[in-house]
Amino acid sequence: MQTKSKKYICLLPAFLMLVVFTACQKEFTLTKEEYVQHIVEQVRTDSLESYVRWMEGMGTRFALADNRREVAVRIRNRFIAFGYPSARLDSFYLTRTFREITYSLWQYNVVASLEGREHDSFIIVGAHYDSYAADSDPLTLAPGANDNASGVAAVLEIARIIRKERFRPEHTIRFVAFAAEELGLHGSLYQAGKEAAAGNKIAMMINYDMISYIADPSSTPWLVNIIHYDNSLALRNEAAELCPVNSTLTPYSDNTSMNRSDSYPYYMSGFKALFFHQSDIETTYHTSGDRVSAGNFDYCSEIVKASFALIVDKNY
Numbered sequence: 287m288q289t290k291s292k293k294y295i296c297l298l299p300a301f302l303m304l305v306v307f308t309a310c311q312k313e314f315t316l317t318k319e320e321y322v323q324h325i326v327e328q329v330r331t332d333s334l335e336s337y338v339r340w341m342e343g344m345g346t347r348f349a350l351a352d353n354r355r356e357v358a359v360r361i362r363n364r365f366i367a368f369g370y371p372s373a374r375l376d377s378f379y380l381t382r383t384f385r386e387i388t389y390s391l392w393q394y395n396v397v398a399s400l401e402g403r404e405h406d407s408f409i410i411v412g413a414h415y416d417s418y419a420a421d422s423d424p425l426t427l428a429p430g431a432n433d434n435a436s437g438v439a440a441v442l443e444i445a446r447i448i449r450k451e452r453f454r455p456e457h458t459i460r461f462v463a464f465a466a467e468e469l470g471l472h473g474s475l476y477q478a479g480k481e482a483a484a485g486n487k488i489a490m491m492i493n494y495d496m497i498s499y500i501a502d503p504s505s506t507p508w509l510v511n512i513i514h515y516d517n518s519l520a521l522r523n524e525a526a527e528l529c530p531v532n533s534t535l536t537p538y539s540d541n542t543s544m545n546r547s548d549s550y551p552y553y554m555s556g557f558k559a560l561f562f563h564q565s566d567i568e569t570t571y572h573t574s575g576d577r578v579s580a581g582n583f584d585y586c587s588e589i590v591k592a593s594f595a596l597i598v599d600k601n602y
């Protein structure tokens with residue numbers, strides 16, 4: 287008995303090596319391009335739509351509304367559920383006058399990190415979660431489905447997949463849901479300022495704002511606006527090259543809105559940033575009619591795929 291079982295024990299290391307080798311073989315035999323495609327293909331249209339529906343269901347995400355901390359906590363809890371136990375709120379104080387009332391309130395960015403192989407360089411993937419509606423009382427109603435639950439949905443979906451795949455990025459990825467963008471890019475001004483003050487190396491910043499509306503889906507090719515800054519043209523060109531490989535989109539550049547979203551403070555702090563944006567603007571922009579029902583999540587998922595490819599490619 288003893289002799290026999292010893293024999294099996296001797297074989298055990300060889301057997302374990304075989305198991306490990308077989309398990310790893312698939313990963314090792316994929317080229318970088320194949321690995322990027324393998325990850326990007328996992329973006330789900332129904333996931334994106336469900337996150338947007340969930341955020342619209344919060345009633346309002348207006349930065350001065352009483353529920354603002356609760357909204358941030360709910361987004362943080364999503365990150366935790368996706369496998370980011372250290373996801374946290376990063377708060378800052380804001381004083382703003384709105385409709386003749388002055389508010390002095392804490393605001394809450396949500397930050398979730400995936401540790402990179404290099405510990406001192408970062409990639410920021412962000413979108414603002416606050417909303418606004420001009421035709422209602424935004425303190426109680428501002429659904430903000432396209433602007434900008436769609437952007438937050440992109441950040442969440444990328445965070446979900448990258449964690450599930452156990453991807454170990456080169457740079458630490460910081461996923462950020464920004465507060466108070468609609469009142470003047472406050473969440474990103476705070477966050478970018480903090481990175482700059484700490485002297486952190488930011489390899490790139492990817493921003494999403496309004497990515498689920500397309501006026502006529504039957505008209506092809508579908509377009510995506512990749513907005514860049516004067517220090518990020520090369521990065522923009524890399525993103526554009528990955529577009530047709532990993533999505534059905536045709537990229538173009540219209541930088542008119544470059545200073546109107548959360549990538550701008552990062553650029554102003556000296557970091558390379560890109561801003562992914564839909565090509566059409568809906569008539570329900572900044573109204574209580576900005577609803578999930580008007581979104582096209584096949585289009586949205588193509589924008590997520592195109593940008594996700596860049597994030598994995600630059601982090602391989």
Ligand SMILES: [Zn+2]
Binds near residue numbers: 414433
């Ligand atoms: Zn917006």
